[in-house]
Amino acid sequence: MVLTSFVHESYQYEDLIDSLSITRDTSRNPLFDVMFSYFKEEEVSENSLAGLISAYEGLDARVVSKFDISMVVVEGKEQLHISFNYNKRLFKEITMSLFMGYLKTIVSSVLSNPDQLISEITILDKEEKEALLSLSTGVISDVIPTNVTVLDLFKDQVKQRGNEIALELGEERLSYKELGIASDCLAAYLQAEGVEKGMMVGLYMERSIEMIIGILGILKSGGSYMPMNPEQPVLRTIHMLSDSGSKHILINCSIASNFYKDYKITDLRDSRIFEDYKSVTPAIIKTEIAYTIYTSGSTGYPKGVLIGHDSLFNYIQGQKTYFEITSKDAILQFSPIYFDASVEQLWLSLTSGARLVLVAKETLLDSKLFVTYLAEKSITHLHSTPSFLSMLSLPENLSLRNIVSAGERCSSSLASKYISSYRFYNKYGPTETTISALEHEVTVTDIERGVIPIGRPIANTQVYILDAYGTVLPKGSVGELYIGGAGVSRGYLNNEGLTREYFVENPFIKGEMMYRTGDLGRWLPEGTIEFIGRKDSQVKIRGHRIELGEIINQVESHAEVGQSVVVVNGIGSDQYLVCYYTSTTGIESSELESYLQEILP
Structure with a gap:
C-alpha cells in the first residue's frame, strides 16, 4: 500500500x-x-x-x-x-518515557520471535504488568466462614438489639425482635406450603414493611427470592416466572389472577400468616442461591442473574467496613427491590443493627418531600442514582454522612454539589458481579481534573482492563472491563450459551472465572479507573439498561422517515412503551437517548 x-x-x-x-x-x-x-x-x-x-x-x-x-x-x-x-x-515527559519503553519491549519481542502474530505482542514489560495486576486486585479480606450467611448476621442483631428499631416506613415501625418473629412465621408458612430448599419464590410487591419480611421469610425457608416490578407488562412477568420455574408468588398488591392461576399466591397483607409462630432453622449452604435479579441486555430478553449467599456475604462485609456502618446509622432503602442496589441497602442495615428506612413512592416523586423525609428520619447513608441526586437541594443541618452515586455516569458538577458537606462516593458494577465492583470517595482533585473515577476494586475483587485479545493494557489505554473475584455470579439462569459468552476463565488466577462487562474504561495515573462508555449501543438510564439499537431497529422497520411511530422496546429493556418521532434524516442514538432521559421514570 x-x-x-x-x-x-x-x-x-x-x-x-x-x-x-x-x-x-x-x-x-x-x-x-x-x-x-x-x-x-x-x-x-x-x-x-x-x-x-x-x-x-x-x-x-x-x-x-x-x-x-x-x-x-x-x-x-x-x-x-x-x-x-x-x-x-x-x-508529560513521563508519558513519553513510557512510550519509549513500550517501543523497546515491542522491538525485543519481535526480534525474539519474528513469526508471532501482532496480537500476541505485549507492550508491557514484566514489572509493569505485575504492577497493573496488583493494582487490579482489591483488598484481600478474611476467607468467608463456612456456611455463615447474612441471615446469621441478622439473627445476631436480633439477639443483641431485639427492642431497637429495625424497619421504618412513615409512621410504621418494626423492632429487630418483631422482624425476626414475623419472618420466622412466614418461613414456616412457606415451608408448609411446599417451598423447599433451593426453590425460587417470586416477589410481586410494592414498597412496604411486608416486602422486607417477604425477603427474609423466603431466605429463612431455604428458598431464594426473585423480585418483580408490579408495574411491568404482564408478558415480562410471565416470562420471568416461567424461566425461573417459580411456583410461589408473594404479593401485597392487586394481581391479575387470571394470568397467574397456575401459581400459589400468598398475600402478606393477610395477618393470619403471622399468627402461628414457629422457629425455622434450615441449613443454608453458603454456595446456594440467595436471589435472582432479571436484567436486560443485548439479547432482547431479560436474563436471570444468579447470586450466591457467599458472594452476598463477602460484599456486605466489605461494604460495612468501607462505609464504616454501625448500629447508629439510618440507611434509606431507596432502590426498588428489582434493582440490586436494594440488596446492599437492606443487608448493610440489618446486619449492622442500623435502622432501615423505607420511603413511599409518592415521597420519591417530590424532591421537597423527600428532603423533609431525610431530615425527619435522621438518614445518615443515602445511595441513589446521579439523575435523582441532581434534583435535590439539601440543607446543611441534615444527619446525612454518606452520599453514594451509582447506576449512571457521575459528573463533576454533581460531585462538587455535595463534596464540601458530605462524604461523596461514586460506584460501579453490573448485577452480574454482585451489585458493585469498584468504588471511590471523590476528592477535590477529581473535580478540578473534571473526571470522576469509578474507583478501585472492592474487597476480594479483581478488575482488569484488557484489549480484544485479552492482553493487559497500560495506564491511559482504553479497554474492556473484566471483573473477577468473590462477587462473580453463577451466570444466567437457564442460559448456558450466554453464560459461556460472558463468564470466561480468568487467565491470571487459575481455576477462577471473570465477567466480561462490555463496558470500556482506563486506568488513571493515580491508580483509579475512569469509566468511558459501552462497546455497543446499550445505555443506562436511572439504573435501567436500555438497548438503543433495539429501538432504532424497530422504528426503522415500522415507519418511514418523518413518520410518527410507537415502539415497545422488547422485554429486554423493561418493555417501556416509547413514542418517538423520527427526524427527516433518520433516528440518531444520541437524540434517542436524550428523549429517553426525559420520559423514563
Whole structure:
C-alpha cells in the first residue's frame, strides 16, 4: 500500500487540503497530528544526523514541536536511531518515557520471535504488568466462614438489639425482635406450603414493611427470592416466572389472577400468616442461591442473574467496613427491590443493627418531600442514582454522612454539589458481579481534573482492563472491563450459551472465572479507573439498561422517515412503551437517548 502510494507523490499537499475543505487553524496541523519519518543513514549527512539525534535528545538545541507527536527513525549500518518529539501541553515527559519503553519491549519481542502474530505482542514489560495486576486486585479480606450467611448476621442483631428499631416506613415501625418473629412465621408458612430448599419464590410487591419480611421469610425457608416490578407488562412477568420455574408468588398488591392461576399466591397483607409462630432453622449452604435479579441486555430478553449467599456475604462485609456502618446509622432503602442496589441497602442495615428506612413512592416523586423525609428520619447513608441526586437541594443541618452515586455516569458538577458537606462516593458494577465492583470517595482533585473515577476494586475483587485479545493494557489505554473475584455470579439462569459468552476463565488466577462487562474504561495515573462508555449501543438510564439499537431497529422497520411511530422496546429493556418521532434524516442514538432521559421514570 505504501509503495503504490508513491504514484501520487506529485500531488500537492495544499491542493489536498483545499479538496478536503478542511477548516484552517493556525494552532494545529490541518490534516494529521502524528508524524512518522523514516530515513536511511545515507540519506542524511553525518553532521545533520548527529544534530538531529542530539536535538531530539535535548542535548543542545531547543526543539519546537510541529505536531502532537512526531517519531523519527534513522536506519544506520548497525542500529536504528529512534527519537520522539512531542507537544508538552498534551503529554508529560513521563508519558513519553513510557512510550519509549513500550517501543523497546515491542522491538525485543519481535526480534525474539519474528513469526508471532501482532496480537500476541505485549507492550508491557514484566514489572509493569505485575504492577497493573496488583493494582487490579482489591483488598484481600478474611476467607468467608463456612456456611455463615447474612441471615446469621441478622439473627445476631436480633439477639443483641431485639427492642431497637429495625424497619421504618412513615409512621410504621418494626423492632429487630418483631422482624425476626414475623419472618420466622412466614418461613414456616412457606415451608408448609411446599417451598423447599433451593426453590425460587417470586416477589410481586410494592414498597412496604411486608416486602422486607417477604425477603427474609423466603431466605429463612431455604428458598431464594426473585423480585418483580408490579408495574411491568404482564408478558415480562410471565416470562420471568416461567424461566425461573417459580411456583410461589408473594404479593401485597392487586394481581391479575387470571394470568397467574397456575401459581400459589400468598398475600402478606393477610395477618393470619403471622399468627402461628414457629422457629425455622434450615441449613443454608453458603454456595446456594440467595436471589435472582432479571436484567436486560443485548439479547432482547431479560436474563436471570444468579447470586450466591457467599458472594452476598463477602460484599456486605466489605461494604460495612468501607462505609464504616454501625448500629447508629439510618440507611434509606431507596432502590426498588428489582434493582440490586436494594440488596446492599437492606443487608448493610440489618446486619449492622442500623435502622432501615423505607420511603413511599409518592415521597420519591417530590424532591421537597423527600428532603423533609431525610431530615425527619435522621438518614445518615443515602445511595441513589446521579439523575435523582441532581434534583435535590439539601440543607446543611441534615444527619446525612454518606452520599453514594451509582447506576449512571457521575459528573463533576454533581460531585462538587455535595463534596464540601458530605462524604461523596461514586460506584460501579453490573448485577452480574454482585451489585458493585469498584468504588471511590471523590476528592477535590477529581473535580478540578473534571473526571470522576469509578474507583478501585472492592474487597476480594479483581478488575482488569484488557484489549480484544485479552492482553493487559497500560495506564491511559482504553479497554474492556473484566471483573473477577468473590462477587462473580453463577451466570444466567437457564442460559448456558450466554453464560459461556460472558463468564470466561480468568487467565491470571487459575481455576477462577471473570465477567466480561462490555463496558470500556482506563486506568488513571493515580491508580483509579475512569469509566468511558459501552462497546455497543446499550445505555443506562436511572439504573435501567436500555438497548438503543433495539429501538432504532424497530422504528426503522415500522415507519418511514418523518413518520410518527410507537415502539415497545422488547422485554429486554423493561418493555417501556416509547413514542418517538423520527427526524427527516433518520433516528440518531444520541437524540434517542436524550428523549429517553426525559420520559423514563
